[in-house]
Amino acid sequence: MTKITQKQLAEWYEAYGTQLMLYARQWNPDEQAEDIVQDAFIKLLKQRRSPDNVRAWLFRVVRNVSISKARSLQRREQAAQKLPVKEVYWFESQSNDLIDARLAQSILKTLPLNLREIVMLRIWGQMSLKEISEITKKSIPWIHKEYKKALEMIKKKLEHSSCTKKKI
Amino acid sequence: MYKEENLTSAEKALESALGQLKPLANTMNRDVLMFNAGRASASRKHPWQILSGALTILLLCSILIHPETNGVQSLSSSPAQIESVIAQLQHQPVQTDSSDLLGYTILRDNILTNGLEALQLQSGIRDPEPIMNRKQLLESMLSL
Numbered sequence: 063m064t065k066i067t068q069k070q071l072a073e074w075y076e077a078y079g080t081q082l083m084l085y086a087r088q089w090n091p092d093e094q095a096e097d098i099v100q101d102a103f104i105k106l107l108k109q110r111r112s113p114d115n116v117r118a119w120l121f122r123v124v125r126n127v128s129i130s131k132a133r134s135l136q137r138r139e140q141a142a143q144k145l146p147v148k149e150v151y152w153f154e155s156q157s158n159d160l161i162d163a164r165l166a167q168s169i170l171k172t173l174p175l176n177l178r179e180i181v182m183l184r185i186w187g188q189m190s191l192k193e194i195s196e197i198t199k200k201s202i203p204w205i206h207k208e209y210k211k212a213l214e215m216i217k218k219k220l221e222h223s224s225c226t227k228k229k230i
Numbered sequence: 231m232y233k234e235e236n237l238t239s240a241e242k243a244l245e246s247a248l249g250q251l252k253p254l255a256n257t258m259n260r261d262v263l264m265f266n267a268g269r270a271s272a273s274r275k276h277p278w279q280i281l282s283g284a285l286t287i288l289l290l291c292s293i294l295i296h297p298e299t300n301g302v303q304s305l306s307s308s309p310a311q312i313e314s315v316i317a318q319l320q321h322q323p324v325q326t327d328s329s330d331l332l333g334y335t336i337l338r339d340n341i342l343t344n345g346l347e348a349l350q351l352q353s354g355i356r357d358p359e360p361i362m363n364r365k366q367l368l369e370s371m372l373s374l
Contacts, residue, residue: 068267075263084253100263104270153251160247185249206236213241216248 066112075103078117081187084152086124088178089132092150098127118193121183125197161220169219177212184209 079099086095102123106116113119152170153163170178176198183189183197191209195202237245340348362370 068264068271071267072260072264075260079260080253080255100266103263104266107267107270151254154254156252158250160250163251166248166251181248185245186251186253210237210241213237213244217240217244220244 064112066107066109068107070112071103071107074106074116074120078120079103082120082124084186085121085179085182086128087150087152088175088182089128090135094131094135095128098124098131101127115193117187118189118197121187121189122197125179165220165223169216169223172219173212173215177208177215180205180209181212181216 082099082102083095086098089095090098102120105123106113106120151163152167155163170181173181179198180194183194184191189197191202191205194200194205198205200208337348
């Protein structure tokens with residue numbers, strides 16, 4: 063546990079910045095997600111000591127701020143009628159993708175938020191179930207059960223779609 | 231410890247297929263982040279700065295704010311209060327002690343005729359011993 067330097071911050075940014083952006087995009091528009099992730103890194107720098115698990119710490123901060131900001135944004139949108147939201151892509155489209163990136167995004171968007179969050183943390187955040195349980199404050203068995211449920215839902219939706227490039 | 235590998239092969243295949251999707255590259259500018267980080271660390275307040283700031287404020291407060299001394303009335307009175315006091319004084323009969331008044335008149339006359347010595351005599355203060363000049367002082371010492 064040592065004081066954080068700007069060099070370390072840059073390294074962590076390179077390592078986790080993209081994952082955190084994807085995670086924050088679940089709740090917030092792109093620009094807001096950027097601000098949230100940046101603020102999380104600045105908040106990390108201001109810590110007297112480096113957290114034990116920096117990655118989990120960053121995800122937790124992004125989660126808390128995202129949820130809080132999404133709530134206030136929702137209230138504002140309700141007050142001023144819904145405005146058309148610019149579509150932001152979550153994944154890069156690559157020729158060798160087994161699943162179409164846009165299709166995956168649309169399926170993920172249909173998942174309940176708590177399930178989607180677990181999938182995001184597990185697959186793209188590369189978190190263990192224990193880390194996910196610490197971030198979401200749920201039990202490990204519950205996380206595991208919900209994760210399996212989410213995978214099942216994704217599988218069914220993919221099967222119903224004809225856009226799958228290759229049979230899984 | 232909970233078994234994390236407790237997934238079916240189909241689930242694992244799906245997991246890995248999803249995992250191949252690459253999140254969209256970060257649109258955030260790294261330089262902007264580092265600039266903000268530098269600014270944040272420069273503006274970071276140290277405990278001694280906070281402490282000295284608080285002490286300065288306390289010092290200023292102690293200089294500017296004085297508690298009212300007991301028994302001393304505030305000079306700031308409203309015009310209504312002043313008027314009521316004046317009216318009260320005007321209606322009060324003037325109480326004078328005739329002996330005091332007589333004594334004062336005598337003293338005044340004495341001062342006008344005899345000067346300040348009259349005041350000293352009146353108040354019972356004795357005349358100080360006359361100051362001797364150098365010759366007198368020498369004579370008095372020789373006589374001893």
